[in-house]
Each structure stands twice: as structure tokens, then as C-alpha cells.
Amino acid sequence: MTQQASSILMPRDTRPREQVAVFSIGQYSFVISAASIQEIRSTDSLGGTVVELDRPVLRKVRHTVERDGRSYYVVSGYEHFHLPLCRPTTVLILRHAPVAVLVDRIEEMAEMRVLLSLPHSFRGEECIWYRGLTVLNRKVLPVANSQGFLTAEELQQLEMKNPPLLHTVAAPGKDRGRG
Numbered sequence: 001m002t003q004q005a006s007s008i009l010m011p012r013d014t015r016p017r018e019q020v021a022v023f024s025i026g027q028y029s030f031v032i033s034a035a036s037i038q039e040i041r042s043t044d045s046l047g048g049t050v051v052e053l054d055r056p057v058l059r060k061v062r063h064t065v066e067r068d069g070r071s072y073y074v075v076s077g078y079e080h081f082h083l084p085l086c087r088p089t090t091v092l093i094l095r096h097a098p099v100a101v102l103v104d105r106i107e108e109m110a111e112m113r114v115l116l117s118l119p120h121s122f123r124g125e126e127c128i129w130y131r132g133l134t135v136l137n138r139k140v141l142p143v144a145n146s147q148g149f150l151t152a153e154e155l156q157q158l159e160m161k162n163p164p165l166l167h168t169v170a171a172p173g174k175d176r177g178r179g
Contacts, residue, residue, distance in 0.1 A: 018115075020143070022107040022136065025077040026086045029107060029141055031134055036146035038095040039067075040106060046091055050074075055161040058154055064162075065100055067093065072100040073158060075149045081129065099149045110136050115143060 019034040041047075048067040056062045060079035064071050072093060078086050080101070088102035116133045118126070128148040133140055150158070 016113075018112045020110055020112045020134075020136075021092070022110055022141065023077075023090070023092065023103045024105050024107055025081060025088070025103050026083050028081070028083060029139070030081075030144050031110075031112060031136065031141045032092070032144040032146060034109065036095055037092050039093040041091050041093065043089055043091055043102070053158075053162055057157045057161045058150075061150070061154075061158060065091075070098070072098050073150060073155075074100045074102060077101050077103045080149060094146050094149070097147060097150065098155070099146075101149055112136065112143070 020031045021034050021037060021040070022029055022031055024030070046065060046067075048065050050063055050065045052063055053061065060076045061073045062076070063074040065074055066072075074091070077088060078084065086104055088104055090103050090105050092101045092103060093099075094101065112134045114134055115131065116135075118130060118132055122130075126142075128151060129142075129145060130148070131143045131145045134143050135141070
């Protein structure tokens, strides 16, 4: 009887899978698609040129960093998600936006198998911040939208108030399709 049971083929799990990074800000964990991350660096080893904005227009963006000839607006993760002040040690440099996000740490790289829609009770800016929810290691985690750290309107505000950055900051999605 055992042989017969083991010879029956179980259906393969055909759910889409996505490689993700689990990161923390304070005591809160979030997920972001690994494909949306260009580079993960320690704030101590970031390198490049960090410049304080002359006229910060958004509380969550006070600096830019230039890496490999490209400028990124540095978004404070705790300010973005309205979390208590922390001292970030890691920066996620995003691939398809001129954004570098300060976070506390990377917890792990994982495989996401389920992306659930946000509950209908989510009606504010969190609908821009998150792609949905997922379950990893028996915990429900929000999945960050890499395009939600700075909206097109916020990017326009930053660029209008800080014109010298216009020549080095690439438009969102300009390098889409590149590795």
C-alpha cells in the first residue's frame, strides 16, 4: 500500500514565484522584489558622493547620492512609512527609479509564492506604498512597491526645487529592461 501511494504523482505547485528581499525598519518587516534592487550597501561603505539638498521639499528626502555616474534621491524608510526614528545601516539602491532607500537591515532573501491584494480598508497613501501582502515564515508581510517610494509628482517637486540634479537624475523607468 505504501508503494502505491508513493507512485501517485502529486500536482506540481505552479504558482508564480518571485525572489524577494525581506528588510526591516525598526521592529517592522517588509518585502521588496529582488528584481527592483540594483544594489544593497551598508551606509558606511556606500561610497559615491552624498550631497545634502539645498531646498528639501519632502521630509523623507534630504540627500542625494551619486553612484556610477547616476544620482539617486535618498529616501528615509522610517519617514516614508511614518515609523519611529531609527538609525539605518543599509541602503537599497533601486533599479528602475532614481531612489535609494535607507533601511535598518536585510533580514533575508526569500521566494515569494503568494501576493494577496490589499484589504479594502487600505484607502490612503499605503495603496501607493504597497503592491499587496504576502506570507513568509508564517508571517504576513507588506510587499513594498518600488515605484511608490517617490511618486512622479514627488520627483517633479524635487527636481523643480533642486535644478542642478536634473542633468544627472534619470527619469523613472528610463532603464527598464536592462539587467
